[in-house]
Amino acid sequence: MSVCQCLGITDSPLCRACMETEETPTHVLLQCNGVAEQRAAHLGSSATLHEALGGLGGLLSFWSELGWLE
Numbered sequence: 760m761s762v763c764q765c766l767g768i769t770d771s772p773l774c775r776a777c778m779e780t781e782e783t784p785t786h787v788l789l790q791c792n793g794v795a796e797q798r799a800a801h802l803g804s805s806a807t808l809h810e811a812l813g814g815l816g817g818l819l820s821f822w823s824e825l826g827w828l829e
Contacts, residue, residue: 776825784808797824 774782776793787794788802788811798805801821805811812818822828 775827788812794821794825797821800824 772781774780774786774791774793776787776791778793780786780790785808788798788808789805791798798821801817801824802811802814803817805813819828
């Protein structure tokens with residue numbers, strides 16, 4: 760179950776960006792083609808979840824640009 764499902768934000772387990780697979784932090788931060796451009800701009804080319812979570816400012820900017828912090 761995705762974080763968004765747990766928070767009651769969405770009824771669907773599918774990723775809001777690509778609608779192809781379950782929306783998990785790993786999927787969005789490392790794999791989703793639907794947010795690849797924004798991810799690269801804010802997080803660089805992270806190869807691991809640890810790398811993607813390394814910069815809190817970039818991470819917050821990424822989520823904010825997607826509009827998923829609201």
